[in-house]
Amino acid sequence: MLARLADKLGEEPGDERVVDAERVSELLGVTLRTARRMLNTLVDEGLAWPMPPARSSKVGRPPRPYQLLVDKLPR
Numbered sequence: 001m002l003a004r005l006a007d008k009l010g011e012e013p014g015d016e017r018v019v020d021a022e023r024v025s026e027l028l029g030v031t032l033r034t035a036r037r038m039l040n041t042l043v044d045e046g047l048a049w050p051m052p053p054a055r056s057s058k059v060g061r062p063p064r065p066y067q068l069l070v071d072k073l074p075r
Contacts, residue, residue, distance in 0.1 A: 001038055001041070001042065002047045002048070002068065002069075002070065004028065005024065005027065006070045009027070009068075017067060017068045017070060018051065018065050018066065018067050018068070019066055020064060021063065024038060039066050042066070042068070043066070046072070047068070047069050048066045048067060048068050048069060049066065049069065051064070051065045051066060051067055053065070
């Protein structure tokens with residue numbers, strides 16, 4: 001799962017390894033709920049770190065960013 005996500009991120013400009021559930025949903029073509037579940041699984045397996053949400057003036061719960069630990073992937 002992390003390898004597939006890292007491949008999708010590698011196709012885009014920049015080397016960004018911080019994503020949120022909405023971004024994962026767009027990249028992998030899954031629902032938002034499935035993307036959240038995938039990110040939680042990656043955290044449980046030690047392949048991603050949850051980061052503090054960015055401050056926002058918008059109403060509602062802010063999106064939670066995750067740092068993907070792609071260096072833990074086998075080569």
